Amino acid sequence: MGQRSSAEHRDLSALAPELSQSLLAWWELHGRKDPALKPWMFTKDGRWPEPHEHLNVLECWIAEVMLQQTQLQVVLPYWTAWMEAFPRLEVLAGADEQAVLLRWQGLGYYSRARRLLAAARQLLTELRPVGEADPQSWPQELDRWLLLPGIGRSTAGGILSSAFNSPLAILDGNVRRVLARVMAYPHPPMWHQGLFWSWSQSLIAAAPERARDLNQAFMDLGATLCTPRNPACASCPWQSACAAYASGSPDRYPVKEAPRDVPFQVIGVGVVLNQAGQVLIDQRLNEGLLGGMWEFPGGKQEPGELIEATIARELREELAIEVTVDQALICVDHAYSHKKLRFEVYLCTWCSGEPQPLASQQVRWVQPQELGAYPFPAANARIIAALMTHLGLPALDQSVSG
Numbered sequence: 001m002g003q004r005s006s007a008e009h010r011d012l013s014a015l016a017p018e019l020s021q022s023l024l025a026w027w028e029l030h031g032r033k034d035p036a037l038k039p040w041m042f043t044k045d046g047r048w049p050e051p052h053e054h055l056n057v058l059e060c061w062i063a064e065v066m067l068q069q070t071q072l073q074v075v076l077p078y079w080t081a082w083m084e085a086f087p088r089l090e091v092l093a094g095a096d097e098q099a100v101l102l103r104w105q106g107l108g109y110y111s112r113a114r115r116l117l118a119a120a121r122q123l124l125t126e127l128r129p130v131g132e133a134d135p136q137s138w139p140q141e142l143d144r145w146l147l148l149p150g151i152g153r154s155t156a157g158g159i160l161s162s163a164f165n166s167p168l169a170i171l172d173g174n175v176r177r178v179l180a181r182v183m184a185y186p187h188p189p190m191w192h193q194g195l196f197w198s199w200s201q202s203l204i205a206a207a208p209e210r211a212r213d214l215n216q217a218f219m220d221l222g223a224t225l226c227t228p229r230n231p232a233c234a235s236c237p238w239q240s241a242c243a244a245y246a247s248g249s250p251d252r253y254p255v256k257e258a259p260r261d262v263p264f265q266v267i268g269v270g271v272v273l274n275q276a277g278q279v280l281i282d283q284r285l286n287e288g289l290l291g292g293m294w295e296f297p298g299g300k301q302e303p304g305e306l307i308e309a310t311i312a313r314e315l316r317e318e319l320a321i322e323v324t325v326d327q328a329l330i331c332v333d334h335a336y337s338h339k340k341l342r343f344e345v346y347l348c349t350w351c352s353g354e355p356q357p358l359a360s361q362q363v364r365w366v367q368p369q370e371l372g373a374y375p376f377p378a379a380n381a382r383i384i385a386a387l388m389t390h391l392g393l394p395a396l397d398q399s400v401s402g
């Protein structure tokens with residue numbers, strides 16, 4: 001940790017009562033209180049809940065997990081389709097993992113969907129017999145939620161404050177950015193998360209009976225005014241207290257980590273067709289960012305290796321098949337936060353060997369028209385579209401993105 005400056009010692013708890021009140025007053029007028037935008041935040045008769053009222057816990061939970069890496073407007077159609085498919089905990093807990101991944105397709109970070117499923121199965125065994133429809137039968141203690149897969153402190157705080165109005169803070173990207181600016185925090189926020197948690201909690205402690213509203217207001221402020229670029233300080237309820245605004249250049253905050261080099265890799269991918277016109281796909285192991293998703297087989301190009309040789313080698317090593325590598329189908333660049341990939345995709349003809357899942361969960365020959373029934377990561381959507389065009393087949397209804 002770097003040397004501490006006076007900004008780190010600025011006492012937010014002294015400001016908290018005023019900040020909480022001005023934030024709530026702003027939110028009453030300008031908050032995103034639209035049932036069409038955040039249906040999980042409303043009572044069944046379409047009202048914003050009173051402090052003593054409880055909301056549907058499953059709906060709040062699914063929304064919080066979807067919102068972890070994704071903006072509200074993007075989440076809404078996914079949330080709606082998800083709640084139609086899995087309207088109750090027992091339906092979700094009993095669902096097939098493929099069905100769950102398909103519903104998540106396009107939201108990215110697929111481990112979130114698999115952890116949701118695992119958590120639903122775990123929770124189902126723990127709920128009291130009164131039944132899940134009654135919010136009271138769900139756990140209301142932060143510690144119990146933290147034991148579930150995929151639930152961190154901010155997600156748990158979001159679920160419990162939304163559903164039960166529990167006086168728990170959140171610390172998502174919006175909240176972190178706003179706090180870093182109000183306090184003009186001179187280091188990357190991740191350097192001292194504990195300090196940010198204490199700031200967020202002090203705002204809740206100033207009006208604990210309004211925890212639900214405060215957390216929503218905090219997120220709305222970050223999403224609508226205190227945006228990553230060009231914050232709308234002229235309309236902000238916290239302008240007079242904001243040290244970043246006083247500095248004259250609020251978007252210098254939050255201070256960023258020094259950029260690091262992102263590794264670049266070329267991946268050779270084989271779209272292998274057999275004589276029956278079927279295409280070969282495999283399902284990734286249940287680990288990492290894209291665990292459980294389906295994909296076209298392939299792997300990393302070795303230094304000095306021709307891409308055709310990469311593809312033939314990878315298919316031999318990972319599927320135990322021999323192919324001829326034919327023409328290039330498409331080249332797709334895709335950037336993740338930690339690496340950039342270039343997929344060099346070639347059409348291949350299967351020659352010999354029964355495909356074996358040597359580095360995957362399973363392999364399958366499928367008709368190209370059936371590919372839409374399998375969850376694929378984003379980079380594969382363009383490959384599928386190129387394949388359908390090449391084969392002269394109609395485009396599939398693919399919503400893969402992100």
Ligand code: SF4
Pocket residue numbers: 178181182225226227231232233236237238239240242243244245250
């Ligand atoms: S004054 Fe500007 S920088 Fe400060 S919290 Fe408000 S919008 Fe953000």
